[in-house]
Amino acid sequence: MNFITIIGLVAAIFTTVSLFPQLLKSWRTRFKPTTDNTLTSYSMLFCVGIFLWLVYGIYLADLPMIVANSLSFLQGFVILMIQVRRLKLK
Numbered sequence: 001m002n003f004i005t006i007i008g009l010v011a012a013i014f015t016t017v018s019l020f021p022q023l024l025k026s027w028r029t030r031f032k033p034t035t036d037n038t039l040t041s042y043s044m045l046f047c048v049g050i051f052l053w054l055v056y057g058i059y060l061a062d063l064p065m066i067v068a069n070s071l072s073f074l075q076g077f078v079i080l081m082i083q084v085r086r087l088k089l090k
Contacts, residue, residue: 012068043080
């Protein structure tokens with residue numbers, strides 16, 4: 001594994017782990033209704049962006065991009081689904 005791949009993997013770890021606190025907060029409050037759709041819009045845009053990065057990483061066969069964006073997309077998608085459900089509860 002070369003040095004630039006290690007840098008990519010470290011970057012992937014940092015960016016992926018940065019979503020985890022938001023995921024936990026959303027999960028803990030998932031049954032509380034909300035009227036704020038800003039987070040829902042943000043989450044949707046985030047998921048689309050991360051998905052496109054994932055496709056790009058797959059095209060390049062770039063392991064750090066594939067790993068980071070797969071995990072980030074999964075976290076973002078869970079947050080998005082929680083937000084959509086919360087909007088329906090109001």
